[in-house]
Amino acid sequence: MSTPDISSLTITSIREGLTSKAFSARELTEAALAFAQKENPSTNAYLLFSPERALAAAEKVDEQLAQGAALGALAGVPLGVKDVIVTKGLRTTCGSRMLEHYIPPYDATAVTRLENEGAVVVGKLNCDEFAMGSSNENSAYGPVRNPKALDRVPGGSSGGSAAAVAQGTAVVSLGSDTGGSIRQPASFCGVVGVTPTYGRVSRYGLVAFASSLDHIGPFARNVEDAAAVLRVMAGRDTADSTSASTPVDDYQSQMKQSVKGLKLGLPKEYFEGLGSETGDVIHAAIRQLESLGCQVREVSLPHTEYALSCYYIIATAEASSNLARYDGVRYTIRPDSSTLSDMYRNTRGAGFGTEVKRRIMLGTYVLSAGYYDAYYRKAQQVRTLITRDFSNAFREVDALIAPVSPFPAFKLGAKVDDPLAMYLSDIYTLTGDLAGVPCMSVPCGESPEGLPIGLQIFAKHFDESTMFRIAYHYEQSTRS
């Protein structure tokens, strides 16, 4: 057999390689692990490799091949998993010192479903601590570097997940998105990243940051692979009571229907003040969509300017509550303490990094006596208004088109001392999480400096098919 070129594989080409016996799943997995281990020092995308688990999964695929049994939809596909998603027996740190030695006793539903279809988990991917950050510089295990420009950030918080797919050390990966943590790094690294409808993918086994905003979603090097991964993960799971029982569409066949006549809205608030570095590329992509027969018109999401405030109140309030569980009793870390109260304080003081502490403090403040109505209740009312903006726009158009980020990947260290400037990286993405609508980033070109830029597509709740359809046709039209 010839060693496959790992960095150019797709789900389809892996399947062809396996069925034509060009390579076995074991050979592919060994090559993928060797490649990832060799390349990883340049980006620090992986925190852990899982050769035993990967080879066991590969053996299963090879047995099915030998017996002529049907292969799973993701047979042999090397998969990286963000380290906020638990994997039984595989250390899961959440990028935090708090969980440096934590070995989960169960698997996330999303991981189980992908492995049941033959996916091969090759390792756990670096991220901002507890998924809090926009640059992956908040990881306790060092930042991730952008494989497209090593002096720049990969975006965050799913920086490792985006970097691994961009670098080619995983064919697909899982990330999580609470305010843009899939789409922004996908845009910065030039890969496809998808945030499905809230409740579309079970959150069971996703370590909670802000439960009403958290999503699991895929990264891939093309739209079809991302759709294939989402289809396998999506659907009702009784272990997550917020997971939806809405039927899961056959994304891969539906997205191939023509886009002619689709009505696309450009939310004007996402273009006001957008610099030409990103804006020129986005406008070219919009012209391309028009040339494919889409009808483009301007729409308004009038409460956009309030989204960042709304988000940082709700997300931190939920985080302060969710992260209360790290108290020194159950999760591996406990500095010497003589009283119970000292144990709580010392554990949390030593285990959490600066950004996590900042968000716990902000969340505790906005929920504290006397401030609840002024901050939390107000923010939940604004969230209703932001969600209505989307439903009003979707009465006029089938999908919305916008930039993912106001700027391409910035240099390591550039925003690390200014939390508010860092939060502004997410102004175009966090609205999608607040409204619970499906959204994605698809690569649409490069800045004059050669940095990747992503196009964002939003669709109606549970209408991932239309979102993929636009992304797929755009991608196909720009490839030939």
Add this chain to the structure above:
Amino acid sequence: MKLTDQEVRYVADLANLRLSNDEVHRMSHDLGEILTYVEQLNALDTTDVPPMAQVLSGETETATLRPDVPHAPLTNEQALANAPMSGAGYFKVPKVIER
């Protein structure tokens, strides 16, 4: 909006966070800045706007309950496996009640 060091220490107590003096100073600056920014929400009239309870409520069957069927939970050993200190099937913590 400015937060005093004393207010920061009060919130840190509520959150059970041990902060160094440097961290307290930094938090009072950072939180003050963020709280000033979010004051923009006061400009919005939200009279009669219901606060969001669930983003998909009314739209799909979600937030539903599973059938009440017993299933095997984690074993005691699994549940304790990550504890910094355990014994006799329990989590151990520093003494709470003095004799």
